[in-house]
Amino acid sequence: MLVIPALSMPAPAGAGPLDAPGYAKAFTCSACHGPAGQSPSDAMPIIAGIAPGYFKKAIEDYASGRRVSAEMEPYAKMVRELGVEDVAGYFAAQPRRPTEVKADLAAVARGKAAAQQCGGCHGADGAGDAAKLVPDLRGQPPGYLRSQMLLFKAEKRSPGDEPLKAMKVIMRTIPDETLTDLAAYYSTLK
Amino acid sequence: MTCDRRQFLSSMGTATLAMAVGAAGCARTLRGDVAPKSGPRVVVIGGGWGGATAAKYVRLADPSIEVILLEPNREFVSCPFSNLVLSGQRTIEQLTLGYDGLRRHGVKLMHETATAVEPDTRRVRIGEGYLAYDRLIVAPGVEFQWEQVEGLAAAQDRVLHAWKAGPQTVALARQLQAMPDGGVFVLTVPPAAYRCPPGPYERACQVAWYLKTQKPRAKLIVLDANQNIVSKAALFRAAWQAYPNLEYRASNKVVKVDPSTRQVSTEFGDNVKYDVVNVIPPQRAGTIAVQADLVGADKRWCEVDHVTYESVKQKNVHVIGDATIGLPVPKSGNVANNMGKAAASAVSNLIAGKQPPAMALGNTCYSFVNDREAIAVVNAYRIENGKVVQIEQKLTPGASADVARNAVGWASSIWRDILG
Numbered sequence: 001m002l003v004i005p006a007l008s009m010p011a012p013a014g015a016g017p018l019d020a021p022g023y024a025k026a027f028t029c030s031a032c033h034g035p036a037g038q039s040p041s042d043a044m045p046i047i048a049g050i051a052p053g054y055f056k057k058a059i060e061d062y063a064s065g066r067r068v069s070a071e072m073e074p075y076a077k078m079v080r081e082l083g084v085e086d087v088a089g090y091f092a093a094q095p096r097r098p099t100e101v102k103a104d105l106a107a108v109a110r111g112k113a114a115a116q117q118c119g120g121c122h123g124a125d126g127a128g129d130a131a132k133l134v135p136d137l138r139g140q141p142p143g144y145l146r147s148q149m150l151l152f153k154a155e156k157r158s159p160g161d162e163p164l165k166a167m168k169v170i171m172r173t174i175p176d177e178t179l180t181d182l183a184a185y186y187s188t189l190k
Numbered sequence: 191m192t193c194d195r196r197q198f199l200s201s202m203g204t205a206t207l208a209m210a211v212g213a214a215g216c217a218r219t220l221r222g223d224v225a226p227k228s229g230p231r232v233v234v235i236g237g238g239w240g241g242a243t244a245a246k247y248v249r250l251a252d253p254s255i256e257v258i259l260l261e262p263n264r265e266f267v268s269c270p271f272s273n274l275v276l277s278g279q280r281t282i283e284q285l286t287l288g289y290d291g292l293r294r295h296g297v298k299l300m301h302e303t304a305t306a307v308e309p310d311t312r313r314v315r316i317g318e319g320y321l322a323y324d325r326l327i328v329a330p331g332v333e334f335q336w337e338q339v340e341g342l343a344a345a346q347d348r349v350l351h352a353w354k355a356g357p358q359t360v361a362l363a364r365q366l367q368a369m370p371d372g373g374v375f376v377l378t379v380p381p382a383a384y385r386c387p388p389g390p391y392e393r394a395c396q397v398a399w400y401l402k403t404q405k406p407r408a409k410l411i412v413l414d415a416n417q418n419i420v421s422k423a424a425l426f427r428a429a430w431q432a433y434p435n436l437e438y439r440a441s442n443k444v445v446k447v448d449p450s451t452r453q454v455s456t457e458f459g460d461n462v463k464y465d466v467v468n469v470i471p472p473q474r475a476g477t478i479a480v481q482a483d484l485v486g487a488d489k490r491w492c493e494v495d496h497v498t499y500e501s502v503k504q505k506n507v508h509v510i511g512d513a514t515i516g517l518p519v520p521k522s523g524n525v526a527n528n529m530g531k532a533a534a535s536a537v538s539n540l541i542a543g544k545q546p547p548a549m550a551l552g553n554t555c556y557s558f559v560n561d562r563e564a565i566a567v568v569n570a571y572r573i574e575n576g577k578v579v580q581i582e583q584k585l586t587p588g589a590s591a592d593v594a595r596n597a598v599g600w601a602s603s604i605w606r607d608i609l610g
Contacts, residue, residue, distance in 0.1 A: 018251045018535060024547035027531050031524050031554055032596075034603045035610065043599030071596060074570035074582040075552055081572060081581065082550065143595065 022090030025082040029091075032071070036094045042101045042143030049096030051130035052088035059084050066158045098139025103184035111185025114178050117170055126189045133163070138189040145183035150176065220319035230255045230541050233314050233323040235304045235478055237261030239269075239523040240511030241329030242292060243530025243608045244537075248327075249295040251538035258298045258321060260314070263356075265289070266609060269386065270523050270556075271601060272355035276363045277396040279561050285355060291609045307482035309504040325537045327499075328484060328492075329511045329530070330476025332385045332521075338472040340446040348449045353385065353470050365466045366397065371405040373465030376454060378444040379414040380472040383491065385512045385521045387421035388567070390414075390470055392557035395426070397468075398433035399560045410436045411462060413454065415443035415472075421520070422557060422567050422585060429559035429589055444469065475513035484509055491515040496578045497548050498536040499529060508533045518580050519571065524553050527604055548573045556597035564594035 017023070017036065026037075029047070033039045037048035047055065061067040062076035079087045118126075121134050128134040137145065151157035153171040158164055174182075230252075234245045237259050245259040266287045274280040289299055306315040307328070313320040334351060336343040352362040369375060375397055379390040394412050401408045410433075417440055419426050430436050446455040447469055453461045454469070474480070474490035484492040484501050492509040494501055499508040510533045511526035519525045528551040536546035553569040565588070570581045586593050 016250055016252065018247070018538075024535065024549050027535075027549060028528055028552040030607045031527060031552070031604045032600050035607050039599070039603060040606055041599030041602045043595045044603060070566060070584040070586040071554060071568050074568045074584050078550060078552065078570035078572070078581055147592070 022086040026087045026090040037091045042141045045144045047091045048094035052092045055088040099141040101141045103187050107181045107184035111181035137186040142183040142187040149179045224319035227322045234259045234327045236329035240526035240530040243527045244327045244534045245297045247531050247534030260304045262303045267355040269355045272359045273393045273396045275359050277400040326507045328509045330478045332473040332512050334471040345449045369466045372407040375410045376464040376467045377412050378469045381415040384473045388557045391426045395559045398436040412438045413442040425565040479513045499533040559589045563589040564597045565589050
């Protein structure tokens with residue numbers, strides 16, 4: 001039986017990208033989430049630089065089916081087996097760049113005006129609050145942000161989750177077109 | 191144009207090997223040690239999903255290791271999404287990517303075919319010369335067993351496989367477009383194991399969708415050597431409800447093709463007439479794996495250690511991708527990419543005298559069932575006592591445009607992981 005060597009140790013000076021603690025447990029994620037979690041697409045979220053607490057909640061929700069995804073459920077169970085702390089630590093340590101997906105400028109302007117109602121929790125700059133598991137929305141792909149807002153609105157993501165109730169009430173008052181605008185706006189923030 | 195060994199060696203030194211060798215074709219005149227080794231070196235045979243990933247990730251793992259990638263083709267053409275070229279939803283150009291990203295990582299490309307492996311002396315033969323290695327990664331993909339279908343070897347120019355994306359994909363799309371309305375397109379599925387288990391059935395969807403929209407009186411007959419749809423069976427059957435022009439016949443192994451009478455014959459003696467035929471031939475590991483005695487008792491696939499991907503038959507030789515005995519993992523591009531990374535970590539650690547990490551694989555596999563909707567199967571694995579064991583398999587509940595968007599996202603991510 002092979003032992004995974006010294007993953008909890010900090011990477012030595014001069015170490016390369018594969019020496020990052022947790023890499024050997026996180027390497028399979030890049031097939032969808034991009035190299036080191038920097039997703040290039042509109043569909044998949046960027047998980048580079050993700051707050052560990054929010055990452056762990058996402059893994060738990062996918063593994064338990066509270067967030068429904070045929071793609072994520074098996075991987076969430078795998079991450080849980082491998083050790084969610086190590087995988088969360090790996091992605092939290094990866095440098096994060098805003099999405100490459102270009103947003104429509106008119107939509108961004110409309111989204112900025114509509115974003116006031118989000119700032120109470122996500123912050124005026126969209127950076128969220130890691131301690132309260134409120135995610136950082138800045139620079140995420142607009143397609144991903146929009147799809148998640150639609151899931152919240154339809155009560156298809158984490159149904160019954162107490163801290164999310166107030167947000168879902170707000171979502172239901174926002175037309176889908178405005179959700180598209182909000183997604184465009186937050187995707188452009190850095 | 192020719193060049194001598196001295197010119198070639200100086201080009202190695204300036205890391206422009208690929209251009210020098212490729213443009214001048216001078217490797218054909220090479221003899222002896224074509225690039226003397228000055229430090230640790232990994233040679234990778236095959237620049238597909240597994241090999242290209244492995245070459246890049248060995249460099250990421252340890253830039254002091256020299257990596258030479260042997261790949262005859264100048265460009266990478268993605269097999270995933272190539273069924274959409276048949277239905278006109280993608281062009282082959284959209285699936286064609288360059289190797290410049292690998293060069294930026296310091297991978298030295300040689301557009302040459304490895305002709306033999308000498309494990310005892312740790313050499314790979316190319317033409318009349320050889321390359322020395324410390325560790326070899328063999329990622330040759332699949333080779334077709336032409337002899338399994340009578341008449342196929344002699345009819346390769348007319349009876350297309352389109353199972354390695356490229357010119358054949360484009361040629362088969364043209365045959366489909368030129369087929370008369372009211373014609374019959376016959377698609378034959380080989381016995382498992384073969385590259386991309388759901389691929390033939392996705393292809394059936396794309397051909398049926400094209401015929402339904404462009405040639406409404408034409409018909410698709412799928413002759414499957416297997417007893418049932420090999421992958422995502424229930425999802426494909428549901429998708430096929432939309433295609434009354436698709437006739438699926440299980441346990442119909444095609445053993446003969448005759449272009450002069452335009453018919454194929456099954457092992458039970460049934461003859462099926464066609465206007466266009468697409469024979470996906472039975473498969474085994476790429477030829478170099480057979481020549482290097484890496485295949486197992488079945489003479490088809492390579493057995494490996496599931497942590498290091500080292501061949502169980504040859505020391506210092508690692509095999510990844512479709513050429514390996516897949517079970518329980520499928521022969522997919524996603525798995526080959528994962529194996530490429532695991533093998534790269536193993537090889538770099540072994541060269542440094544360190545214990546390689548156990549790296550558990552995953553597989554995410556999308557299939558398009560029409561022009562805008564897709565289905566998926568996802569598998570996660572663990573490594574248990576040195577063996578790969580499935581944790582869970584999950585299928586999407588049905589076809590949807592959301593899954594299709596995820597498929598597009600997956601492709602852009604994994605292509606960048608392989609080549610970027």
